[in-house]
Amino acid sequence: MSWGLFRDTAEPGQWLETFVxxxxxxxxxxHARATMADLAIEAAARQYHRGEGLPxxxxxxxxxxxxx
Numbered sequence: 001m002s003w004g005l006f007r008d009t010a011e012p013g014q015w016l017e018t019f020v021x022x023x024x025x026x027x028x029x030x031h032a033r034a035t036m037a038d039l040a041i042e043a044a045a046r047q048y049h050r051g052e053g054l055p056x057x058x059x060x061x062x063x064x065x066x067x068x
Contacts, residue, residue: 013050024061 001020008014021027049055 027059 001022004018006016
């Protein structure tokens with residue numbers, strides 16, 4: 001549904017990439033259908049990561065606050 005890239009103004013080297021998908025199921029399907037080309041692009045992008053280990057990944061789900 002949407003994609004975004006954000007830069008942390010307090011920490012210039014910190015970036016946040018966001019993906020918004022229709023459902024958790026769609027998110028899982030995206031992981032399941034990754035192609036070899038997708039994996040190669042991710043590996044190439046990882047060369048820009050600084051620090052120990054892999055980039056930190058977090059998952060957030062929409063919280064409908066109108067439902068009580």
